[in-house]
Amino acid sequence: MRNHTVPSDASAALYFLPGQYLFESFGENRNALKALSSTQVTRAFHDLQTDTGWIDRRILRYREATDGNAILSYLPASERTITVVFPGDRTKALTLPLPTLILLGKGKDYYLWAAPTSKVTRNTPIAVAPLPNIGSGKICFGKNEVPETHPSTIGSVWQLIFDAPFNGDHSTGRCQTENDVRDLLEKLATNKVKKFPTPQLIMSSSTIEDAWASIVERTRYDSRF
Numbered sequence: 001m002r003n004h005t006v007p008s009d010a011s012a013a014l015y016f017l018p019g020q021y022l023f024e025s026f027g028e029n030r031n032a033l034k035a036l037s038s039t040q041v042t043r044a045f046h047d048l049q050t051d052t053g054w055i056d057r058r059i060l061r062y063r064e065a066t067d068g069n070a071i072l073s074y075l076p077a078s079e080r081t082i083t084v085v086f087p088g089d090r091t092k093a094l095t096l097p098l099p100t101l102i103l104l105g106k107g108k109d110y111y112l113w114a115a116p117t118s119k120v121t122r123n124t125p126i127a128v129a130p131l132p133n134i135g136s137g138k139i140c141f142g143k144n145e146v147p148e149t150h151p152s153t154i155g156s157v158w159q160l161i162f163d164a165p166f167n168g169d170h171s172t173g174r175c176q177t178e179n180d181v182r183d184l185l186e187k188l189a190t191n192k193v194k195k196f197p198t199p200q201l202i203m204s205s206s207t208i209e210d211a212w213a214s215i216v217e218r219t220r221y222d223s224r225f
Contacts, residue, residue, distance in 0.1 A: 059151055060120065060208075063216065068107035069149040070216040072208065074120045075101045075158065077196060084132075084182050085167040094189035097196040102126060102208060103158065105149040106216055110157060111137040113211070116198050122209040127201040130181050132171035133164075137211070140169060175200045 014036075015022040021036040061072040081095045100115040102124075112134050113126040133140045144164055147153035166182070174181035176199060184200065187193075213219045 059154065060122075061212065062151055070104070070106040070212075071149045071151065071154055072212060073103045073105075073154050073158070074115070075103075076118050079194070080162060082131075082162055082185070083165040084185055085165050086182060086186075087168065091165065092186070094185055096185055096188040097193055099127075099130070099196040099198065099201065101129060102211075103154070103161075104211060104215060105154070105157065108146050108148055110139045110141075110146065110149075111211070111215065112139050112161065113137055113204075114201055115208075116201055116203065120208070122207065122212075124208050125203060126206055126208060126211060127203045128174055130175045130184065130196070130200060132166045132174065132181060133169050134174075135170045174202070176202060 012023065012025045015024065023034045023036050025032045025034075058075070059071060059073050061070075063070045077098065077100045079095060079097050081093055083091060083093050085091050098114075100118055100120060102113045102115055102120065104111045104113075112129045112131070114129045115124050116127060117124065128134075129137075133142075139161065141160065141164065144160060146160065147156060166185075168180070168182070171180045171182055175184045178184040178187075188196070210220070
């Protein structure tokens, strides 16, 4: 093997040789070498994944795996300005309060729900997000390009959600009192309501952890996700 410099924080290395692989682990007193077959190497990388577990930040959880990275993020309830396209192509910028929003991404698929409380944990129940363009939780971005799921890109995904105009797609069944949720959004903005009315949320019996288990881990099936 050619002379090479090993990074000071490296604990092991994998060497690609003609017809075989060598795995070297670095110890304090000696290094150990082990020959590996291509099947063993493939299996090791296939099973490789990382998972942060549940953490108390705006990024609640992040997982890297061969079937697609996954991330769970949230934004607390706040007043925001969004653009809404009404029937007849009437477009209006609305400043209104929105509830706490939960964003789950896997690969390039993103799902959005609301939460009735400002504190978010794995056991927080989820509700239908009171916004158009979301079918069964999954966000329809139209022709907009969305990035692969990663902590470094989650901010741009949130920005895209709020910057893109909301139209009439999936605008029904998003709140309790209005057939078209756009009418509720316009009323909240016109009346200068300061806090989103929680009774308008259509609650689900599922929690954030249930959504993660169904979409990311696929350990359960739920037709709502």
